[in-house]
Amino acid sequence: MKQFSNVVKEINKTLNEMILFENIVNTTLVFLVFYLILSVMDFHPLLASIPSLMYLGFYSYMSSKSSKPLIIEGKYAPLREKLRTAADNVGMNNPIAEELEYEVTTEMKNVGLSMFINPKILSYKIFAAIILSFMIIFAATLDLKLLEFARQKVPDIFDTKNLKGVGNFVAVKLNTSEDIYGKNDVAKLGDKELNIRIKPVDFKVNVREDGEATQQEFETVFPKELAVKETVAYEENIPQEQQELVKNYFKKLAEG
Amino acid sequence: MKNYKQIFDELQKETGKIIVGQESIIEQILIAILCDGNALLEGYPGLAKTLMVRTLAQLMDLKFSRIQNTPDLMPSDITGTYIIEESSGKRQFKFQPGPIFANVVLADEINRATPKTQSALLEAMQEKQVTVGTNTFKLDLPFFVLATQNPIEQEGTYPLPEAQADRFLLKISVVYPNYEQELQIVDKYASELKDQKLKVMLNKNHLLTLQGLVRQVPIANDIKQRAVKIVLATRANKEVIQYGASPRASIGMILASKARALIQGRNHVSNEDLNMLAYPILRHRIILNFEAERKGMSKDDAIKNILDKIK
Numbered sequence: 305m306k307q308f309s310n311v312v313k314e315i316n317k318t319l320n321e322m323i324l325f326e327n328i329v330n331t332t333l334v335f336l337v338f339y340l341i342l343s344v345m346d347f348h349p350l351l352a353s354i355p356s357l358m359y360l361g362f363y364s365y366m367s368s369k370s371s372k373p374l375i376i377e378g379k380y381a382p383l384r385e386k387l388r389t390a391a392d393n394v395g396m397n398n399p400i401a402e403e404l405e406y407e408v409t410t411e412m413k414n415v416g417l418s419m420f421i422n423p424k425i426l427s428y429k430i431f432a433a434i435i436l437s438f439m440i441i442f443a444a445t446l447d448l449k450l451l452e453f454a455r456q457k458v459p460d461i462f463d464t465k466n467l468k469g470v471g472n473f474v475a476v477k478l479n480t481s482e483d484i485y486g487k488n489d490v491a492k493l494g495d496k497e498l499n500i501r502i503k504p505v506d507f508k509v510n511v512r513e514d515g516e517a518t519q520q521e522f523e524t525v526f527p528k529e530l531a532v533k534e535t536v537a538y539e540e541n542i543p544q545e546q547q548e549l550v551k552n553y554f555k556k557l558a559e560g
Numbered sequence: 561m562k563n564y565k566q567i568f569d570e571l572q573k574e575t576g577k578i579i580v581g582q583e584s585i586i587e588q589i590l591i592a593i594l595c596d597g598n599a600l601l602e603g604y605p606g607l608a609k610t611l612m613v614r615t616l617a618q619l620m621d622l623k624f625s626r627i628q629n630t631p632d633l634m635p636s637d638i639t640g641t642y643i644i645e646e647s648s649g650k651r652q653f654k655f656q657p658g659p660i661f662a663n664v665v666l667a668d669e670i671n672r673a674t675p676k677t678q679s680a681l682l683e684a685m686q687e688k689q690v691t692v693g694t695n696t697f698k699l700d701l702p703f704f705v706l707a708t709q710n711p712i713e714q715e716g717t718y719p720l721p722e723a724q725a726d727r728f729l730l731k732i733s734v735v736y737p738n739y740e741q742e743l744q745i746v747d748k749y750a751s752e753l754k755d756q757k758l759k760v761m762l763n764k765n766h767l768l769t770l771q772g773l774v775r776q777v778p779i780a781n782d783i784k785q786r787a788v789k790i791v792l793a794t795r796a797n798k799e800v801i802q803y804g805a806s807p808r809a810s811i812g813m814i815l816a817s818k819a820r821a822l823i824q825g826r827n828h829v830s831n832e833d834l835n836m837l838a839y840p841i842l843r844h845r846i847i848l849n850f851e852a853e854r855k856g857m858s859k860d861d862a863i864k865n866i867l868d869k870i871k
Contacts, residue, residue: 371782385783385828385829385831386827388782389779389783389829392778392781393778393779393780398776400776400778401776401778401827403827404828407827
């Protein structure tokens with residue numbers, strides 16, 4: 305009796321592992337497909353993990369609810385209706401139930417793991433995963449962008465026309481450029497232009513490609529057109545006849 | 561389990577000495593007996609219904625009695641009555657048991673008896689006891705009532721009330737034999753009569769043990785649930801069924817399926833058992849509505865529809 309309950313536990317454990325393996329393979333495929341689609345549509349590719357996790361969660365839940373004896377019965381006809389009956393009646397102490405358990409245990413020896421793995425389908429899935437991985441690598445290397453949904457125009461919040469403020473300042477519109485290397489003149493250091501190559505796949509700067517660091521000599525250059533402007537007194541702007549009036553006004557204001 | 565199958569195969573073989581064909585009917589009667597239930601056999605006259613029951617009683621070494629129902633049959637004719645007995649100059653009432661005091665009671669043409677007489681069978685069928693006056697008498701076990709009725713000649717008959725029909729575990733439709741079987745029947749009974757010796761296959765104790773074993777046959781949860789769903793569907797299907805089956809039908813469905821599994825030498829109940837037994841279990845427990853009758857739908861058609869829907 306205890307032996308059969310162990311058989312049922314073993315069946316559930318083995319089938320759960322196999323279903324999990326299949327789900328992981330399928331989830332990997334889903335992830336790769338979404339990764340490829342998202343990267344060519346210029347979305348963040350890691351967003352592919354959302355549908356993949358949803359897929360894994362849903363199918364893991366569904367498979368946890370499915371009857372494992374039914375799966376085995378579907379693959380091995382002689383156990384049809386017997387296995388689930390025996391599994392549902394574990395602990396039933398009578399000669400008929402015990403005979404059924406013995407029969408099922410004997411028949412289970414003919415059930416192989418190979419019955420549940422379809423090597424053809426599995427190899428197709430692995431092959432598809434390899435193809436998808438290569439496609440992702442090529443798409444990234446070639447910087448392939450079929451649609452550019454993500455790179456929509458940034459809202460122009462720095463529009464100078466809409467800016468309001470106090471004082472005498474000038475709002476400066478930021479220079480936005482789609483060129484990630486920036487303008488050539490910005491990257492100039494002295495007279496030498498830096499040759500930096502950033503790999504689009506991992507966004508890392510390969511320092512080795514820049515060669516040995518060379519000592520640069522800097523010269524102090526003072527701007528030629530440097531000048532100091534005289535400060536302006538406000539009093540000079542007040543007409544002569546009103547100066548006394550203004551002076552008295554501020555005097556009274558200070559006293560009061 | 562193979563030993564049990566052998567017993568029932570032998571029983572069928574012995575019955576075959578007297579009855580030609582009708583293996584399915586004999587199996588259903590055996591199912592009713594193994595479930596400690598009662599069966600109603602419906603069929604046209606001359607289909608060996610009575611002979612079948614008598615033969616089975618003989619094979620199982622059971623006390624057999626037959627009640628030929630007529631409109632003037634009184635309940636006391638079935639249950640028995642008190643008679644005045646004189647012994648040594650002293651008169652006293654003594655209970656004279658009726659034909660109900662047997663193991664297998666064949667109530668022939670039950671629908672010819674009045675409802676009052678029919679109801680006299682109720683207590684015996686359900687409680688396995690008979691009350692006469694103020695005294696209650698326990699019936700000898702095993703006890704089965706196997707009743708027969710004709711689907712024709714309905715004039716002057718009293719159709720069984722639903723409450724009484726529900727007490728029969730199975731309503732078995734006895735069908736005509738096919739050409740080959742009828743040819744064998746003619747050969748067997750139209751030639752020189754031979755006295756067929758029947759071998760007793762089971763006795764009371766065997767039968768009681770087998771009845772106990774039936775309840776031990778394991779059943780899968782999904783098959784059990786399907787049986788209940790089928791019975792519930794008879795109540796929900798208002799399009800064709802006016803009144804559905806009672807929970808007694810659910811119990812009967814499971815129990816009869818277990819008995820069939822035992823007879824077939826299986827140690828588990830199969831969906832096939834439900835498919836086969838749904839008809840005899842449900843056909844006397846459902847009442848079709850006018851719409852179904854207008855369409856010419858039979859009770860078996862309605863049951864088939866339910867079985868097709870609930871796979």
